[in-house]
Amino acid sequence: xxxxxxxxxxxxxxxxxxxxxxxxxxxxxxxxxxxxxxxxxxxxxxxxxxxxxxxxxxxxxxxxxxxxxxxxxxxxxxxxxxxxxxxxxxxxxxxxxxxxxxxxxxxxxxxxxxxxxxxxxxxxxxxxxxxxxxxxxxxxxxxxxxxxxxxxxxxxxxxxxxxxxxxxxxxxxxxxxxxxxxxxxxxxxxxxxxxxxxxxxxxxxxxxxxxxxxxxxxxxxxxxxxxxxxxxxxxxxxxxxxxxxxxxxxxxxxxxxxxxxxxxxxxxxxxxxxxxxxxxxxxxxxxxxxxxxxxxxxxxxxxxxxxxxxxxxxxxxxxxxxxxxxxxxxxxxxxxxxxxxxxxxxxxxxxxxxxxxxxxxxxxxxxxxxxxxxxxxxxxxxxxxxxxxxxxxxxxxxxxxxxxxxxxxxxx
Ligand SMILES: Nc1nc2c(ncn2[C@@H]2O[C@H](COP(=O)(O)OP(=O)(O)OP(=O)(O)O)[C@@H](O)[C@H]2O)c(=O)[nH]1
Ligand SMILES: [Mg+2]
Numbered sequence: 001x002x003x004x005x006x007x008x009x010x011x012x013x014x015x016x017x018x019x020x021x022x023x024x025x026x027x028x029x030x031x032x033x034x035x036x037x038x039x040x041x042x043x044x045x046x047x048x049x050x051x052x053x054x055x056x057x058x059x060x061x062x063x064x065x066x067x068x069x070x071x072x073x074x075x076x077x078x079x080x081x082x083x084x085x086x087x088x089x090x091x092x093x094x095x096x097x098x099x100x101x102x103x104x105x106x107x108x109x110x111x112x113x114x115x116x117x118x119x120x121x122x123x124x125x126x127x128x129x130x131x132x133x134x135x136x137x138x139x140x141x142x143x144x145x146x147x148x149x150x151x152x153x154x155x156x157x158x159x160x161x162x163x164x165x166x167x168x169x170x171x172x173x174x175x176x177x178x179x180x181x182x183x184x185x186x187x188x189x190x191x192x193x194x195x196x197x198x199x200x201x202x203x204x205x206x207x208x209x210x211x212x213x214x215x216x217x218x219x220x221x222x223x224x225x226x227x228x229x230x231x232x233x234x235x236x237x238x239x240x241x242x243x244x245x246x247x248x249x250x251x252x253x254x255x256x257x258x259x260x261x262x263x264x265x266x267x268x269x270x271x272x273x274x275x276x277x278x279x280x281x282x283x284x285x286x287x288x289x290x291x292x293x294x295x296x297x298x299x300x301x302x303x304x305x306x307x308x309x310x311x312x313x314x315x316x317x318x319x320x321x322x323x324x325x326x327x328x329x330x331x332x333x334x335x336x337x338x339x340x341x342x343x344x345x346x347x348x349x350x351x352x353x354x355x356x357x358x359x360x361x362x363x364x365x366x367x368x369x370x371x372x373x374x375x376x377x378x379x380x381x382x383x384x385x386x387x388x389x390x391x392x393x394x395x396x397x398x399x400x401x402x403x404x405x406x407x408x409x410x411x412x
Contacts, residue, residue, distance in 0.1 A: 016070065016097040019114040025105060027205040028117065034131060035059070035139060035198070036116030037124060040108040040198065044126040045078045046241035052087050054132040055124070059093070062136050071126075072112040080126075105195075105245075106211035106219070113201075122198040123216070125241050125314040130196040134234045138198045147203045149230045151215065152191035156217075159234030173265045174254055178218065180277050181258045182265070185222045188229055192218055198233070212260065213253030215244075221263045222385035272322040273385045284310035311402035315343045323393035330395065344393040347384055354380040 038056065041048065052069065057409035060316045071094065073081040081098040088094040096116060099108065113121045120142055124130045134151050141149035152158050160168065170192060180187035186192045194217055202222040211219040218225070284306045289300035319327045319339060327339070355378045 005325040011084075012068075012085050012088065012096075012344075014085055014095050016095050016115045018097055018099050019111050021109045023114075023211075024206065025110070025113050025121065025145070025201060025204050025209075027406045028119075030119055031117055032117075033066060033068050035063055035120045035122060036070060036113065036118030036123045037067065037074055037111050037122040037135065038070045038112030038116065038406040039124055039126050040105050040112070041071055041076060041077045041080045041084070042105075042245055044073075045076070045080045045083045045240055046126050048080060048083055049087060051124075051126055051128055051132060052084075052091055055135065056093065057089050058136050062139060063282065068116065068118060069094045070097065070112045071095070072099065072108040074102075075100045102255075105214050106216045109209070109216050110209055112351060116409075119201050120198050121201055121344045124196050127242055129237050129239060129246075131234055132276045134196070134232060135148070137232045138196075142198050144198065144230070146228045146230035147200045147226045148220065148224075148228070149198045149232060150189050150191065150194050150233040150235045151196035151234045151265065152189065152194055152232065153236050155174065155231040155233035157235075158191070161235055163236075170251070176252065177255070178258055181262050181333055182218070182222065185261070185265070186216055188221055188226075189217070190222075190231060199226070202291055203227075210264070213250050215254055215257060218257070218261065221268060222265055231370050267345060269322055269389070271320060272382060272387055276317040276322055277384075279317060279380060280310040280314040283313045292351040311344060311347060313345075315340050317341070318388070323358060323389070326393040326395060330393070339392045343388055346387045346391065350380045350384045353383055 015368055017089070037059075039048075040390055041158070041328070044051075048071070055069060059069075060277065071081070071084040072086065073096070075081065081096055081257075082117055083097040084094065088096060097112060102108075102111070109123045112123075119223065120139075122135070124132070130151060133256070138151060153160055163171075175186065175192060178192055186377040193215060195214065197217055197220075199220055203226050204220055205225045209216075209219050222230075287306035287309050291297040291305060292299060319336065327336070330339070357376040357379055358369075358372050361367040361375060362369055367375075
């Protein structure tokens, strides 16, 4: 019976239902399948046969009978899903999901992982830009204890075969932006844009993922419980068949994704810090009104006193509330005075940063003044929060926890 016949007469055994609901991977008891490799596809019929053949050859060698390949196709006009089903007759580890409602690369990967049975979940592009042979090295890293193994163009032995200077600059620019907005996520790997990696199911089970666009790796690092990361260098090849789906929209979605993840990962203390900041605005306004409006002081001295009073207000509330637990451990008296001095210094530097950012956005990029000011306020609030958290309300690290923390920061 041919595969087409099966399709017409009933359900092919390799067909997977499309999961619905939240994009959350469940914990599963260990079974026979160790590795589930998802292959998101859209119009990839010219690449799929070679990819499945090469992947199967590698995985039959290192994981015989213990892996599955899941093609998740968004109802491609070239019927990639139908080709995948025909291939499933030859490759029993292959399963196929054809999505008709939902669309998009990242959600395709997660829907695939939701239907997967393996203890380790993975993703690879279908267009042969990711050399299938690298899966063996990624799998070895997981075997050696990594929670996440990433194929990287920037790790030793990695590279881009024929990228134009513009494409390299765009890729590096996107990485730099990610580093500014989410250093603790993007800074953990050399190639955060990689779409070729393996992750332990246990590291992401139960986390509701909410990716946008292409960069699912930052979502996994941001929302997962990833301790050890390993990187494997590889050379990103040019596409030889089919077409890229990357458009300007993908870059816009990347920025939106970064902002969304940044907001989602803000520590609860940050909301308190921001609320205290707002109370400072009220104090500043009230004192300015009192001194200038009521007592007739000149503008500059009025503003200086108002700003310093607002600073003192903010410091006190942060010392009592936002960072109250840390302040208690550091002690009061002189220790509190030292904290106040540091707080003043950091906030003054924040003010300079804010003015610089505003000037740059308006002068250089002609951005609307109020939009630019909102960006400057956002960045400065982040600066004030993190710098004060690190320097003003820090606690000395005990030696035993300092070492793993450093290793984590280095992505080891
Ligand atoms: N299911 C699904 N797969 C997609 C979608 N968009 C892209 N893909 C697949 O995701 C993989 C990566 O897409 P590409 O368009 O090659 O993007 P890229 O590799 O980042 O960029 P290029 O170097 O320009 O090819 C390929 O296997 C695509 O077929 C989509 O909307 N749905
Ligand atoms: Mg590609």
